[in-house]
Amino acid sequence: MTAPLVELRGVVKEFPGARRGDPANRAVDGVDLSVEPGEIFAIIGYSGAGKSTLVRLVNALEPVTSGSVVVDGVEVTTLPEKGLRELRLGIGMVFQQFNLMESRTVWGNLAFPLSVAGRSRAEQQRRISELLHFVGLADKAHARVGELSGGQKQRVGIARALATEPRLLLADEATSALDPDTTRDVLDLLARVNRELGITILLITHEMDVVRRIAHRVAVMEDGRVVEQGPTVDLFADPRHPVTRRFVGTVVDDLPDADTLAALRARHPGRFVRLALRGHEVRQSEVFATLLRHDVAFELVYGGIEEVQGTTFGNLTLALTGDAAAIDRALAEVGALVTWTEVA
Amino acid sequence: MTGLATAFGIDTRLGDLQPEFWQAAGETLLMATTALVLGGLLGLALGLGLYLTRKGGLYAHRPAYVVLNVVVNFFRPIPFVIFVAALQPLARVVVGTGIGTPAATFAIVVAATFGISRIVEQNLVTVSPGVIEAARAMGASRSRITFGVLVPEALGPLVLGYTFAFVAIVDMTAIAGVVAGGGLGSFAQRFGFRQFDDVVMWASILALVAFVMVIQLGGNLLARKVLRR
Ligand SMILES: Nc1ncnc2c1ncn2[C@@H]1O[C@H](COP(=O)(O)OP(=O)(O)O)[C@@H](O)[C@H]1O
Numbered sequence: 001m002t003a004p005l006v007e008l009r010g011v012v013k014e015f016p017g018a019r020r021g022d023p024a025n026r027a028v029d030g031v032d033l034s035v036e037p038g039e040i041f042a043i044i045g046y047s048g049a050g051k052s053t054l055v056r057l058v059n060a061l062e063p064v065t066s067g068s069v070v071v072d073g074v075e076v077t078t079l080p081e082k083g084l085r086e087l088r089l090g091i092g093m094v095f096q097q098f099n100l101m102e103s104r105t106v107w108g109n110l111a112f113p114l115s116v117a118g119r120s121r122a123e124q125q126r127r128i129s130e131l132l133h134f135v136g137l138a139d140k141a142h143a144r145v146g147e148l149s150g151g152q153k154q155r156v157g158i159a160r161a162l163a164t165e166p167r168l169l170l171a172d173e174a175t176s177a178l179d180p181d182t183t184r185d186v187l188d189l190l191a192r193v194n195r196e197l198g199i200t201i202l203l204i205t206h207e208m209d210v211v212r213r214i215a216h217r218v219a220v221m222e223d224g225r226v227v228e229q230g231p232t233v234d235l236f237a238d239p240r241h242p243v244t245r246r247f248v249g250t251v252v253d254d255l256p257d258a259d260t261l262a263a264l265r266a267r268h269p270g271r272f273v274r275l276a277l278r279g280h281e282v283r284q285s286e287v288f289a290t291l292l293r294h295d296v297a298f299e300l301v302y303g304g305i306e307e308v309q310g311t312t313f314g315n316l317t318l319a320l321t322g323d324a325a326a327i328d329r330a331l332a333e334v335g336a337l338v339t340w341t342e343v344a
Numbered sequence: 345m346t347g348l349a350t351a352f353g354i355d356t357r358l359g360d361l362q363p364e365f366w367q368a369a370g371e372t373l374l375m376a377t378t379a380l381v382l383g384g385l386l387g388l389a390l391g392l393g394l395y396l397t398r399k400g401g402l403y404a405h406r407p408a409y410v411v412l413n414v415v416v417n418f419f420r421p422i423p424f425v426i427f428v429a430a431l432q433p434l435a436r437v438v439v440g441t442g443i444g445t446p447a448a449t450f451a452i453v454v455a456a457t458f459g460i461s462r463i464v465e466q467n468l469v470t471v472s473p474g475v476i477e478a479a480r481a482m483g484a485s486r487s488r489i490t491f492g493v494l495v496p497e498a499l500g501p502l503v504l505g506y507t508f509a510f511v512a513i514v515d516m517t518a519i520a521g522v523v524a525g526g527g528l529g530s531f532a533q534r535f536g537f538r539q540f541d542d543v544v545m546w547a548s549i550l551a552l553v554a555f556v557m558v559i560q561l562g563g564n565l566l567a568r569k570v571l572r573r
């Protein structure tokens with residue numbers, strides 16, 4: 001296995017209390033996580049969970065209180081100012097509010113990181129046209145920032161972050177200020193950055209839909225801690241922590257709540273079971289064939305099939321009617337195909 | 345002009361005073377532009393100092409900020425008519441004389457520095473902290489962020505602020521008479537007000553008003569051009 005591109009160990013960040021004597025505010029409270037080269041890693045959490053603070057520790061915009069942050073093999077917590085500037089040239093950053101310079105044109109905004117990196121005029125010229133083509137804004141080179149739409153501004157923001165050919169891109173709520181259509185475009189662009197340029201992306205969001213669309217792996221944060229992490233598909237399929245469940249629930253609504261269930265029972269007789277369809281193991285047709293073979297009638301009363309990161313999964317709630325013993329026999333066979341649970 | 349005024353039965357010496365009038369206008373122009381350039385640069389430096397050393401600033405440094413802040417707060421509210429007199433000893437050291445146009449200019453430069461520093465600080469505060477954070481994230485040095493991001497981003501409002509400051513400077517030049525500094529203000533006093541020559545007085549006033557209007561107009565145009573980039 002290759003070494004992680006970003007590795008956090010026991011990272012703590014405290015801010016002093018608002019007034020003298022107030023206890024310190026622990027924004028990040030002992031986080032361990034590693035981001036592998038080439039992946040899109042998402043951190044999701046509610047507002048105030050400490051996501052922005054955490055990501056700002058990676059390029060050392062803030063110093064850590066304790067713990068270790070290693071980026072590309074370099075311990076960043078002890079880097080002197082000059083080393084920090086070199087580190088940051090290798091890490092692009094994209095912001096929710098774009099943070100473009102209003103006093104410069106699109107071209108001027110892209111020239112800034114290049115001149116910071118000491119690139120010659122000719123190199124800047126070449127690189128800027130390349131970037132503008134990549135993000136689809138070749139015709140906006142000389143537009144003022146104020147003339148651009150939100151989506152276009154974020155494209156410029158992404159182009160700017162890519163200017164110095166970084167290995168790592170940090171995106172802090174890059175789509176949170178955008179409407180749903182534009183969000184999709186920008187996420188597609190980020191996915192392209194990852195796929196075509198091989199750039200590792202660490203992205204922060206409070207929207208599970210963003211995670212579902214592009215993240216390979218995800219960590220869930222609450223009160224400065226990572227409460228759950230794993231491959232996106234696994235978290236969607238089997239969320240353990242209540243916060244994760246709530247986030248998954250915002251995009252996947254295939255588990256009926258108590259009220260809905262009561263209403264369903266009133267309308268459908270029979271025994272309620274839930275099938276958990278997971279990725280490649282999904283063999284729906286075999287499941288249904290088995291039920292029919294045992295003369296069990298079934299009705300799909302709730303649920304859905306979702307697509308996450310190219311994998312299918314979903315929860316289906318069925319109402320089964322027929323001979324009780326036949327249902328038991330059928331379910332025993334179904335259990336070999338998919339996981340099922342009794343709906344209480 | 346004198347002929348015309350006499351024809352209307354108005355007694356004025358404006359015609360005879362033309363050389364003095366032009367000399368006074370020249371003195372006002374000299375004092376005001378020197379103060380704008382020197383006070384403008386020093387005020388920019390001091391304003392940057394205030395902004396950069398404050399809490400959360402690029403060069404956050406509490407003791408430095410407190411000192412700068414106290415100094416500016418102490419000197420800025422002093423009425424200029426007192427300030428110009430109080431600064432005479434220092435003027436002798438710096439410009440070699442306690443009276444005349446140089447001494448008055450020196451006092452105006454110092455006062456303008458303090459006044460402009462606050463204007464600069466207030467305009468820098470309006471620059472989005474996010475833009476500065478983005479520049480830091482790109483690995484830009486603090487001095488590059490200051491002069492390559494901060495100042496250009498605040499340039500529009502800064503031009504308007506300097507225009508405002510220039511008008512205040514012209515106001516100060518009118519008080520230069522206190523140390524025999526000359527200029528249109530003291531010309532109006534000496535030959536207009538004290539001699540009961542309304543024509544001389546109003547001619548000086550009109551010249552000052554015209555001067556201020558030209559500055560204001562120029563400043564507005566420049567600011568619009570900068571903001572539209
Ligand atoms: N510069 C700062 N100074 C003091 N407290 C801060 C600062 N930045 C963030 N915090 C605090 O840290 C906590 C986490 O904030 P943040 O990382 O912005 O959360 P998120 O990005 O998940 O919404 C909050 O309680 C916030 O008030």
Ligand SMILES: [Mg+2]
Nearest residue numbers: 051052053173
């Ligand atoms: Mg945040």
